[in-house]
Amino acid sequence: MAQSRHALFQQFAASDWDGFLKGVEKEGLRVDAHGFIAQTPHPQALGSALTHPRITTDYSxxxxxxxxxxxxxxxxxxESLRDIHRFVQQNLQDEVFWAASMPCEIDGDASIPIAEYGSSNIGQLKHVYRQGLAVRxxxxxxxxxxxxxxxxLPDSFWQNWQQLLGNTESLRNFKSDQYFWLIRNFRRRSWLLMLLFGTSPALDASFVAGVQxxxxxxxxxxxxxEAATSLRMGDLGYHNNAQASLNICFNELGTYTKTLDRAIHTNWPAYEAVGTRRDDGQFIQINTNVLQIENEYYSAVRPKRTAESGEKPIQALDARGVEYIEVRCLDLDPFSPVGITAEQVDFLDLFLLDCLLSDSPRIDDRECERLDDNYKDVVASGRSLSVTLCKAGERVPVGVAATGILDGLQPLAEQLDALQGGETYRKALAVQQAKLAGDEWxxxxxxxxxxxxxxxxxxxxWVLAMSRQHQQTLRSEALSDETLAEFQSQSAGSLVEQEELEASDPRPFAEFLDAYLKS
Known part of the structure; x- marks a missing residue:
């Protein structure tokens, strides 16, 4: 009988283990002193949102x-994330950096300014894409x-892992297959992250004004x-009816990119009725297809590859395979000045590695539906002791299912601590186990x-008070002269880079967009 993947991983020695590679993208609204969404432009002291390597804008x-x-x-x-926060907080003047996932006070669509990226063609493309999201x-x-x-995981891990598995394909293809192996199990267990880390059970009344x-x-x-864990990831948050027909269950790279590519090239009648331009010729969406670009597809996890200049995400994945995994379902932790904690990050590493090491058969359509239902149930009612999940054809109470997964992570946590020394992963796991102890989770x-x-x-x-508390904390932590100078240089350099982009491509935007769509 072949050894299990967990047993094979037991063969790793400390000299073989180089740990995890990790990074964070953290969003947050600027709000005014009264807790209303900021109407001001992106602060110039923070540089160009188009070209700054550390500070940009998302939709708004x-x-x-x-x-x-x-x-x-x-x-x-x-520490890097905290430094970025310190610099941002120093340059917000009277505004506040919102600490929660669900927004501050808003007043409908008109109160939410769409992000601006200047007059370059690539800047206009980013803005038009966001106009399309508004339309849709x-x-x-x-x-x-x-x-x-x-x-x-670094290539040193993948080379050792490939040898242990006796795999002889190219390292690029092997890594992609293994990342999708991980992703399939992530899909099976992602509901657990919503239970352990969901922090958006409430929202401001202005967010649902006029909405049933x-x-x-x-x-x-x-x-x-009353029992919700994350309204952000529920029906009132990120959802897309047009995307429901895509049926992406992440079995392998080839079908994943083909499905997304098909969506980018498949017309959607409702978007076709809107068109791509207003009567005055202004572009309001990139195209009228199910997706304008790959990033429009909403999912709790994505396989990613850093794209080169002018390259689309799908092209990068097809050309060079999966480089890393992006976990997208995490709410901001309003109790943390930077929205995430060390124990959370270390648990995520443990959780994701276990997804790689556990059996991961392909997901058929029926299982895909069950996984979606499990996820939705925990998002909407995960704190209710009566909620059950579908597991191996049976209904299991959510607390029992969660405790089973957490207890199953104990041996791996012990092994990782033995490989690198210390108690990092056992402590991170214990923090999560404590959340489910007793009757009052x-x-x-x-x-x-x-x-x-x-x-x-x-x-x-409450969020405004927490946001002000975090602002006071971060503003009291002075950046070193060297770090401050680096941020100031990045901001100034990004503004110059944006100007150079605006001068380098004189093509009309319509011509640029046509070439982009054909590439």
Whole structure:
């Protein structure tokens, strides 16, 4: 009988183990002193949102996105993220960096400014893509923020792992197959992350103004899901009816990229009726297909490859295979000044490695539907003891299923600690196990509601108070002269780079877009 993958991993020695490679992309809204979404342009002191390597914007001009480099340690990555936050906080003037995933006070679509990236063709492309999102789904949905966690394993690991498995294909293809192996198990277990890390059980009433929903009243300004873990990832958050027909269950790279490519080239009647331009000739979407570009596809996880200049994500994946995994389902932790904690990152590494080491058969259509149902149930009602999940053809209480997975991670946590020394992974696992101890779970979504009740504040005022507290903390932590000078140089250099881009391509945007779509 062949050895299990866990047993094979036991053969790794400390000299073979180089750890994880990791990075974070953290979003957050700029808001005014009263907790209303900022109407001001991206602060010039933060440089160009188009070309700055660390500070950009996502959908809205008010939605900052902070990007760390890749690190091989959790501590170094989080210190980098904290430095970026410190620099941002120093340059927000009277504005506040919103600490929660669900937005501050808004006043419909018109109050949410779409991000601007200047007059270069690539800048206009980014803006038109966001105009398309507004046309298709409305701006309100795009005001939500989250944390994207990027994880990979170094080539030294893959070479050892390939040898242990007796695999003889190219390293590029082997890595891609193994990352999809991991992704299939991630799909099976992603509901657990929503239970352990979901922190958006409540939202400001302005977010659902005029919208039918089944939330309960918290106070005059707040609605909440009585057993919800993450409204951000539920029906009121990221959703897309047109994408429901894609049926992407991530079995292998070839079918994944082909499915996305087909969606980018398949017309969708509702978008066709809108067209790509207004009567005045202004572009309002890149195309009228199911997806404008690959990034429009919403998913809890993505296989990624850094694209070269002018290269599309699908082309990069097809040409050079999967480089890393992007976990996209994480809410901002409103209790953390930087939205994520060391214990969370270390647990994610443990969780993702176990996804790689566990059996991972391909996912058929029936299982795909069951996995989607499990995920939706935990997002909507995961804190209810009566919620059950479908597991191996049986209904299992969510607490039993979660405890089973966590207990099963103990041997791997012990092995990782033995490989690198210390108690990092056992401690990270223990933090998660403690959340499910006893009858009153201390999962973050419950903690958020408890903190709101204890403070006597609704969502808007409680998050604003937390945001101001984090701002005070971060502003009190001065950057070193060297780090401050580096950020200032990056900001100034990014503004110059944007100007150079705007001068380098004189083609009309319509001509540029036509070439882009044909590439």
């Amino acid at each position: 001009e008010a939605l900052l996105e902070l990007i760390t480099p890749v690190f091989n340690s959790t501590g170094a990555m989080l 789904y409305g701006r309100v949905m795009q005001s939500i923020a989250g944390v994207h966690y990027n994880m990979s 929903h089944d939330l309960a009243r918290f106070d005059d300004q707040t609605w909440f899901g 201390s999962v973050p979504s419950a903690r958020v509601l408890h903190a709101m009740r204890e403070s006597g504040l609704g969502h808007r005022d």
